[in-house]
Amino acid sequence: MSNIVVDKSKVPWWVSNVIVPLVNLSLALLVSGLFVFIAGENPIEAVKLIIYGSFGYIQGFAYTLYYTTNFIFTGLAFAVAFHCRLFNIGGEGQAYIGGLGVFLVAINLSFLPVPIVWLLAIFGAFLFGAAWAYIPAYLQSKRGSHVVITTIMFNFIASSLMIFLLVDVIRDTNQMAPHTVKLPEEIWLPSFEAFSGILGIKIRYSPLNLTFLLAIASLFFVWFLVWKTKWGYEMRAVGHNTQAAIYAGISPHKNIIIAMCISGGLAGLLGVNEILGVSHKIQAGFPAGYGFTGIAVALMGRNHPIGILPAAFLFGILYQGGSEVTFEMPNITRYMFVAVQGLIILFSGALENLFRPQIESFIVRRLNREVNV
Amino acid sequence: MVSPILELTDINKSFGHVQANKNINLKINKGTIHGIIGENGAGKSTLMSIVFGLYQANSGSIKINGKEINLRSPRDSIINGIGMVHQHFMLVENFTVLENIILGFEGETVFGEKLQKAKEDLEKLCQTYNFNIDLDATISDLSVGFRQRVEILKSLYRGAEILILDEPTGVLTPQEVDELFKILRSLKDEGKTIVLITHKLIEIMDLTSEVSVMRQGEMVGHTKTEDTSKEQLAEMMVGRSVLLRVDKKEIKKGETIFKVNNLSVKDDLDVTRVKDVNLEICSGEILGIAGVTGNGQTELLEALSGIRKVESGSIELFGEKISDQNNFLNPRMLKEKGLAHVPEDRQRMGLISDFKAHENLIFGYHDQEPYSKSAILNNKEITEYSNKVMQEYDVRPNSPNLITSNFSGGNQQKIILSRELNENPKVLLVGQPTRGVDIGAIEFIHQRLIDMRDKGAAILLASVELDEILSLSDRIIVMFDGKIVGEKENKNVTDRELGLLMAGVA
Numbered sequence: 001m002s003n004i005v006v007d008k009s010k011v012p013w014w015v016s017n018v019i020v021p022l023v024n025l026s027l028a029l030l031v032s033g034l035f036v037f038i039a040g041e042n043p044i045e046a047v048k049l050i051i052y053g054s055f056g057y058i059q060g061f062a063y064t065l066y067y068t069t070n071f072i073f074t075g076l077a078f079a080v081a082f083h084c085r086l087f088n089i090g091g092e093g094q095a096y097i098g099g100l101g102v103f104l105v106a107i108n109l110s111f112l113p114v115p116i117v118w119l120l121a122i123f124g125a126f127l128f129g130a131a132w133a134y135i136p137a138y139l140q141s142k143r144g145s146h147v148v149i150t151t152i153m154f155n156f157i158a159s160s161l162m163i164f165l166l167v168d169v170i171r172d173t174n175q176m177a178p179h180t181v182k183l184p185e186e187i188w189l190p191s192f193e194a195f196s197g198i199l200g201i202k203i204r205y206s207p208l209n210l211t212f213l214l215a216i217a218s219l220f221f222v223w224f225l226v227w228k229t230k231w232g233y234e235m236r237a238v239g240h241n242t243q244a245a246i247y248a249g250i251s252p253h254k255n256i257i258i259a260m261c262i263s264g265g266l267a268g269l270l271g272v273n274e275i276l277g278v279s280h281k282i283q284a285g286f287p288a289g290y291g292f293t294g295i296a297v298a299l300m301g302r303n304h305p306i307g308i309l310p311a312a313f314l315f316g317i318l319y320q321g322g323s324e325v326t327f328e329m330p331n332i333t334r335y336m337f338v339a340v341q342g343l344i345i346l347f348s349g350a351l352e353n354l355f356r357p358q359i360e361s362f363i364v365r366r367l368n369r370e371v372n373v
Numbered sequence: 374m375v376s377p378i379l380e381l382t383d384i385n386k387s388f389g390h391v392q393a394n395k396n397i398n399l400k401i402n403k404g405t406i407h408g409i410i411g412e413n414g415a416g417k418s419t420l421m422s423i424v425f426g427l428y429q430a431n432s433g434s435i436k437i438n439g440k441e442i443n444l445r446s447p448r449d450s451i452i453n454g455i456g457m458v459h460q461h462f463m464l465v466e467n468f469t470v471l472e473n474i475i476l477g478f479e480g481e482t483v484f485g486e487k488l489q490k491a492k493e494d495l496e497k498l499c500q501t502y503n504f505n506i507d508l509d510a511t512i513s514d515l516s517v518g519f520r521q522r523v524e525i526l527k528s529l530y531r532g533a534e535i536l537i538l539d540e541p542t543g544v545l546t547p548q549e550v551d552e553l554f555k556i557l558r559s560l561k562d563e564g565k566t567i568v569l570i571t572h573k574l575i576e577i578m579d580l581t582s583e584v585s586v587m588r589q590g591e592m593v594g595h596t597k598t599e600d601t602s603k604e605q606l607a608e609m610m611v612g613r614s615v616l617l618r619v620d621k622k623e624i625k626k627g628e629t630i631f632k633v634n635n636l637s638v639k640d641d642l643d644v645t646r647v648k649d650v651n652l653e654i655c656s657g658e659i660l661g662i663a664g665v666t667g668n669g670q671t672e673l674l675e676a677l678s679g680i681r682k683v684e685s686g687s688i689e690l691f692g693e694k695i696s697d698q699n700n701f702l703n704p705r706m707l708k709e710k711g712l713a714h715v716p717e718d719r720q721r722m723g724l725i726s727d728f729k730a731h732e733n734l735i736f737g738y739h740d741q742e743p744y745s746k747s748a749i750l751n752n753k754e755i756t757e758y759s760n761k762v763m764q765e766y767d768v769r770p771n772s773p774n775l776i777t778s779n780f781s782g783g784n785q786q787k788i789i790l791s792r793e794l795n796e797n798p799k800v801l802l803v804g805q806p807t808r809g810v811d812i813g814a815i816e817f818i819h820q821r822l823i824d825m826r827d828k829g830a831a832i833l834l835a836s837v838e839l840d841e842i843l844s845l846s847d848r849i850i851v852m853f854d855g856k857i858v859g860e861k862e863n864k865n866v867t868d869r870e871l872g873l874l875m876a877g878v879a
Contacts, residue, residue, distance in 0.1 A: 228749060228750055228752075229745075229748050229749050229750060230739050230740050230745045230748050230749075230750060231748060233732070233739055233750060234739075236725075236728070237725055237728075237736070240725045240726075240727045240728065241721070241722075241724075241725045241726070241727075243721050243722050244721070244722050244723065244724060244725050244736070246680055246704075247678075247680055247704060247714070247716055247722045247723065247737070248704060248705070248736050248737030248739075249679070249703045249704035249705025249706070249707075249708065249737060250705075250737075251703075
């Protein structure tokens with residue numbers, strides 16, 4: 001048995017943060033290519049279509065960024081909780097409930113000046129998402145109910161609760177489908193086409209809207225919170241070593257609750273994009289799996305905002321480019337792309353350490369040789 | 374000339390970039406007790422793991438009785454007559470002694486004849502070496518000293534001619550150490566060869582006939598024990614001369630500032646571990662707690678530092694009650710009142726090993742100015758402060774941005790110590806300050822504790838190293854089974870007396 005032991009202090013930061021994720025990603029794509037080939041299509045053509053679909057024309061690129069927005073929120077949500085070593089699998093439910101927060105604030109306070117409605121709606125999204133995460137957090141910290149189990153259950157509860165509300169309480173009674181009325185048009189968030197219209201450029205419809213900037217701001221917010229404030233410091237301390245945290249007088253209970261609430265709040269912001277920005281009403285099932293994919297985004301981005309941005313963008317490309325491929329290649333179904341996502345999660349999450357020791361020791365040896373010469 | 378029973382030539386072993394053994398040459402003669410001494414991280418354990426087949430050397434050769442052999446696994450070593458007793462015992466707790474010893478060497482599917490044969494052989498072995506072990510006893514019922522004997526017996530039964538012991542006395546009381554040494558001597562008299570790995574000079578002088586010294590992965594000397602002295606060995610180990618005795622001024626005892634009344638504490642399993650303890654500490658004094666690990670010292674320290682709830686009784690600091698069964702101040706509040714705590718287990722409690730050094734240097738003080746202001750960490754201040762204290766405490770390497778797990782044990786301990794002493798605490802609780810710390814750092818840590826005492830701090834020192842208790846304390850209490858079983862001024866106390874108290878027999 002050969003065991004490669006590498007002195008971690010000698011490994012440059014870019015190895016584990018850039019090289020290893022890139023190698024894992026390439027492997028995932030390679031295996032995906034194999035599947036495309038088996039399905040009877042040309043993998044190279046498929047890659048071309050993905051790139052064209054997500055970058056090739058302005059509307060496609062706008063779609064890519066719209067998906068990226070959602071992935072940034074749910075990826076950050078998972079990452080914040082993870083720094084306190086909590087696996088928040090409940091992003092999906094928290095986003096759903098967050099959407100309820102946006103809608104209720106916006107529809108009830110629409111008489112206020114528009115920017116204030118926006119701010120309050122964002123706050124409402126965060127608060128509702130946080131509240132939905134608070135219950136599992138409380139159960140974890142006080143009762144020891146594992147947050148993985150409870151957050152999964154809370155996804156189902158959120159889904160049932162929202163269906164109930166959409167059918168019996170807040171449904172647009174003028175029709176039969178489970179969705180609400182539309183918000184008044186003057187409080188919709190400006191879309192990308194509206195912006196380009198001001199600049200005199202005419203483009204076709206895309207769901208990209210102002211929420212993208214909120215997502216970028218959230219990246220900064222999380223970076224600052226986790227690494228620059230004492231709250232982030234305490235959260236990380238609890239996550240890394242609870243015993244030591246207690247020794248230093250840091251309360252694990254308090255920090256579990258704070259971390260989960262911020263996490264849930266960030267997931268809730270997805271509701272801003274979907275409801276205030278795109279559909280302007282609550283539709284049944286609008287989080288559409290973004291909450292779960294956010295886990296993969298966070299894992300790939302190594303739970304750091306600087307990693308989450310490109311990871312979210314990558315998944316945006318896959319979503320947008322993937323739908324382009326399914327149009328053009330009849331043998332490739334939408335489910336193929338779910339499988340591709342799965343492969344990325346497998347290689348960058350579960351098999352993260354598959355090649356790490358080899359890559360690290362190879363690079364460390366190379367560097368040493370350079371130093372010695 | 375007879376060839377040595379074990380001969381190592383030019384052994385090299387590296388882990389990635391770190392070279393743990395460099396060109397090691399070693400000859401061990403049959404029928405001797407050979408000591409291998411060195412600081413933590415000097416490469417002793419790596420070398421012996423190579424001999425025992427746990428690691429493979431990158432280059433070099435191993436000869437047994439002049440014949441070159443290839444050791445690929447512990448099984449190869451056992452076949453070649455090498456046995457090893459690890460620091461942490463490898464025994465199945467709910468098996469009997471007999472079951473543990475034959476484990477892996479049962480020789481039959483249904484127990485019968487061979488088991489009976491094994492038992493007879495073992496009984497003979499026990500008699501020859503005076504082991505005094507009941508083969509049918511369950512391991513979990515045996516004391517640590519007896520468990521160690523089981524390990525030795527296991528190696529002998531498997532035909533060991535060379536027995537390697539890795540830090541065998543770390544967990545034993547002085548009496549148990551005596552017993553162990555008696556056994557080792559009788560093994561030697563029967564012609565067995567013993568390799569003793571240790572960092573305790575006293576054991577080398579007591580027991581061995583030859584000694585090899587390792588420093589930073591290299592063999593720096595071989596000598597006959599009778600030709601050397603403790604001071605000389607210490608100098609070889611560290612590479613410079615070392616003060617083995619602590620210089621201590623006459624005590625200037627102040628008023629009582631820390632008081633514990635009828636304290637009882639339960640552990641996580643709801644077992645009462647501290648029973649009705651009373652103690653007082655004055656400013657300017659070091660109170661040592663001696664005792665074998667697991668006799669309530671851990672829980673006592675945790676209760677005193679505000680980590681663990683008190684079951685009954687109370688704790689007073691400057692006459693103010695800080696803890697009783699109804700409520701207790703948390704560690705952060707206690708820090709503000711001038712109580713600092715260097716915990717027993719630095720990996721589990723004192724540090725976050727994944728944090729950077731500067732993050733650990735403010736741990737527990739992170740919400741105080743100047744390290745943070747209105748919840749935002751002040752990185753400039755933290756870095757400046759870290760650079761300063763790391764220099765002052767000679768933490769090596771002096772890089773505040775290095776992840777803490779990359780520091781050696783001694784340097785990690787210095788990080789904790791500098792953090793806890795920096796605020797000039799009035800009361801200092803210290804547990805095992807030098808566990809796993811090399812000899813150069815021990816000297817430094819002891820000196821810092823004495824300095825604190827001379828500045829008027831009240832210090833409570835819990836340690837399983839009797840030497841440490843004896844050389845630092847002004848007053849000593851002994852804990853056994855959660856109770857204080859003796860209290861002595863540290864004048865003319867011998868480790869014998871303390872040892873008897875620690876074993877609960879006096």
